[in-house]
Amino acid sequence: MNKKLVPLISQSEIAATVQRLARELDRDYQNRFPIVIGVLKGSFIFLADLIRQMQTPICNVELIRLSSYGCSTTSSGEVKMLMGLTEGVINNKDVILVEDIVDTGLSTSKAIEILKADNPSSLKLCALLDKPSRRKVQVEIDYLGIEIPDRFIVGYGIDMDEKYRQLPAIYAIEE
Numbered sequence: 534m535n536k537k538l539v540p541l542i543s544q545s546e547i548a549a550t551v552q553r554l555a556r557e558l559d560r561d562y563q564n565r566f567p568i569v570i571g572v573l574k575g576s577f578i579f580l581a582d583l584i585r586q587m588q589t590p591i592c593n594v595e596l597i598r599l600s601s602y603g604c605s606t607t608s609s610g611e612v613k614m615l616m617g618l619t620e621g622v623i624n625n626k627d628v629i630l631v632e633d634i635v636d637t638g639l640s641t642s643k644a645i646e647i648l649k650a651d652n653p654s655s656l657k658l659c660a661l662l663d664k665p666s667r668r669k670v671q672v673e674i675d676y677l678g679i680e681i682p683d684r685f686i687v688g689y690g691i692d693m694d695e696k697y698r699q700l701p702a703i704y705a706i707e708e
């Protein structure tokens with residue numbers, strides 16, 4: 534069936550949001566040399582834009598990979614860690630976890646649980662998008678971009694069946 538892409542968040546709104554989040558992180562992480570961890574695949578574009586807007590020096594950029602949305606627009610509910618961190622890399626470090634979207638919260642809460650076991654000295658979450666209406670587990674977002682309604686969205690790194698990640702703006706999918 535053909536999908537219709539309805540514009541939801543423009544390139545300029547995304548850029549202004551990323552800029553604001555970078556300023557908030559600069560304010561809180563001066564002289565702290567945080568480790569920034571992106572959750573693949575969806576966060577790769579947001580992560581790249583965010584760290585280029587941050588002025589505070591970063592100690593390290595790391596990537597982890599989770600997957601739950603195996604097929605199309607429904608989450609399997611089961612979150613798998615497909616790629617983790619090198620042992621010891623966040624021990625006693627300030628960590629900023631970067632997510633593209635918090636929806637049910639299952640992926641992010643799993644990532645937080647796994648990272649906390651590695652003993653960071655602090656762990657904060659920066660998420661570009663929040664869809665609170667679908668939350669299944671509570672997740673505290675320390676640095677939030679934009680709250681969105683209950684629509685399935687794509688673009689700016691976020692896919693549907695691996696398509697649409699390269700779109701520079703964010704769209705809602707309609708049948």
Ligand SMILES: O=P(O)(O)OC[C@H]1O[C@H](OP(=O)(O)OP(=O)(O)O)[C@H](O)[C@@H]1O
Nearest residue numbers: 573574575600601602636637638639640
């Ligand atoms: O709050 P949740 O309901 O868990 O959804 C959020 C997660 O879903 C997407 O990842 P996905 O599993 O589709 O993998 P991908 O990033 O590799 O596309 C997105 O990138 C988030 O990580």
Ligand SMILES: Nc1nc2[nH]cnc2c(=O)[nH]1
Nearest residue numbers: 636684685686691692693
């Ligand atoms: N593509 C896509 N992936 C998601 N993962 C969790 N929520 C969403 C969403 O709205 N769109």
